Amino acid sequence: MTALSWGLIGGGEGSQIGPAHRLGARLDGHFAFVAGALDHRPEAGREFGRRLGLAADRAYGDWREMLAAERARPDRVDLVTVATPNATHFEITRAFLEAGFDVLCEKPMTMTVEEGEEIVRLARETGRICAVNYGYTGYPLVRHMRAMVARGDLGRIRLVVAEFAHGHHADAADADNPRVRWRYDPAQAGVSAQFADCGIHALHMACFVTGQEVERLSADTVSCIESRALEDDAMVNFRMTGGTVGRLWTSSVAIGRQHGLTIQVFGEKGGLRWAQEQPNQLYWMPLNRRLEVIERGEPGLSPEADRASRVTIGHAEGMPLAFANIYSDLAEAIRARKEGRAMDPAANLYPRAEDGLRSMAAVHAVAASGRQNGAWLDARPPMFRAD
Numbered sequence: 001m002t003a004l005s006w007g008l009i010g011g012g013e014g015s016q017i018g019p020a021h022r023l024g025a026r027l028d029g030h031f032a033f034v035a036g037a038l039d040h041r042p043e044a045g046r047e048f049g050r051r052l053g054l055a056a057d058r059a060y061g062d063w064r065e066m067l068a069a070e071r072a073r074p075d076r077v078d079l080v081t082v083a084t085p086n087a088t089h090f091e092i093t094r095a096f097l098e099a100g101f102d103v104l105c106e107k108p109m110t111m112t113v114e115e116g117e118e119i120v121r122l123a124r125e126t127g128r129i130c131a132v133n134y135g136y137t138g139y140p141l142v143r144h145m146r147a148m149v150a151r152g153d154l155g156r157i158r159l160v161v162a163e164f165a166h167g168h169h170a171d172a173a174d175a176d177n178p179r180v181r182w183r184y185d186p187a188q189a190g191v192s193a194q195f196a197d198c199g200i201h202a203l204h205m206a207c208f209v210t211g212q213e214v215e216r217l218s219a220d221t222v223s224c225i226e227s228r229a230l231e232d233d234a235m236v237n238f239r240m241t242g243g244t245v246g247r248l249w250t251s252s253v254a255i256g257r258q259h260g261l262t263i264q265v266f267g268e269k270g271g272l273r274w275a276q277e278q279p280n281q282l283y284w285m286p287l288n289r290r291l292e293v294i295e296r297g298e299p300g301l302s303p304e305a306d307r308a309s310r311v312t313i314g315h316a317e318g319m320p321l322a323f324a325n326i327y328s329d330l331a332e333a334i335r336a337r338k339e340g341r342a343m344d345p346a347a348n349l350y351p352r353a354e355d356g357l358r359s360m361a362a363v364h365a366v367a368a369s370g371r372q373n374g375a376w377l378d379a380r381p382p383m384f385r386a387d
């Protein structure tokens with residue numbers, strides 16, 4: 001297997017998400033890290049790139065320089081990851097798609113619904129891959145949940161309950177810390193803070209597992225730390241295309257909670273519960289029978305879960321490996337296109353620009369509903385309302 005070539009924008013030294021991408025992209029040998037514009041400070045980015053093993057002429061100081069140089073190379077990168085701060089995603093992703101690159105963009109994909117629609121149109125027109133890093137959908141047992149729902153084990157899905165609540169911004173004395181403050185500043189964060197940062201992971205997870213989309217929602221958004229202009233806590237009720245009722249809680253002031261991403265699905269014939277902090281167990285509660293604990297790596301799991309799993313049962317697989325599954329899906333999509341064949345259906349699970357757009361429509365609907373005392377609003381992007 002020849003490695004595909006990969007470039008990273010953002011994710012510089014000390015960044016939160018850069019290491020998970022560098023691990024995830026290379027873990028299975030699908031991608032070789034050959035190019036990067038890693039930092040907003042050009043020299044720091046070049047220097048860090050060289051230290052990570054990039055050739056001097058591909059350790060770029062700026063993403064525009066990287067775009068110009070890579071598009072002129074016969075061995076240009078096969079995939080570009082955009083892991084810069086939110087407000088830059090649209091401009092960088094659009095520029096690389098227009099130049100014919102496949103892109104994996106961090107969430108949120110854009111800041112506005114209009115920008116999201118432009119990215120979806122561009123990806124469709126150019127035929128390029130535009131994926132969005134809802135990386136937690138890469139966990140094997142999340143994929144198994146989706147497979148169990150799809151094959152009807154739970155019957156009709158009545159309820160989905162998603163949470164992403166942590167306590168890392170709960171200290172009022174820390175609210176003026178510049179690393180925290182920008183997240184609640186509308187000029188830098190947009191219309192939403194906690195929902196746009198974490199709530200969209202939980203909402204996307206609800207869609208991924210049920211195979212349904214969000215149609216309308218009602219939100220109660222609050223700033224528990226009153227000096228904040230944007231919400232640090234939100235409760236969102238929603239309705240889905242298949243009639244499922246959705247409940248979602250997201251918070252950054254839930255003291256004692258660490259990562260706090262959980263998903264529960266309740267159908268006519270049973271319920272499932274998965275928590276990201278214990279990702280190797282899935283709780284299956286069949287109607288009128290005892291609880292079963294499904295273990296990652298046990299025999300008889302779905303092909304999607306088997307494909308996403310590497311080490312034997314009882315050994316922990318965690319978040320960088322979930323990200324690696326998104327990269328593994330993308331490698332299969334790129335190779336299948338190069339080789340003119342259909343891709344492995346068990347790999348066809350990576351989140352797409354359409355998902356990034358749906359999230360952005362939900363972010364704006366949550367913010368608007370919060371301002372209107374929880375009014376029920378259409379959460380679909382305008383371009384999908386006719387579907």
Ligand code: NAI
Pocket residue numbers: 009010011012013014015016017018037038039040041062063083084085086088106107108133134135197
């Ligand atoms: P961070 O602030 O820790 O790091 C950002 C990095 O991007 C820094 O190295 C900075 O120098 C670099 N950078 C900024 N502007 C740049 C530019 N114009 N060109 C090149 N590099 C530039 O941010 P963090 O937490 O790593 O977040 C980055 C993105 O990843 C955000 O959009 C965030 O929402 C997303 N994220 C996603 C997660 C997930 O689970 N999918 C988890 C954490 C963050």
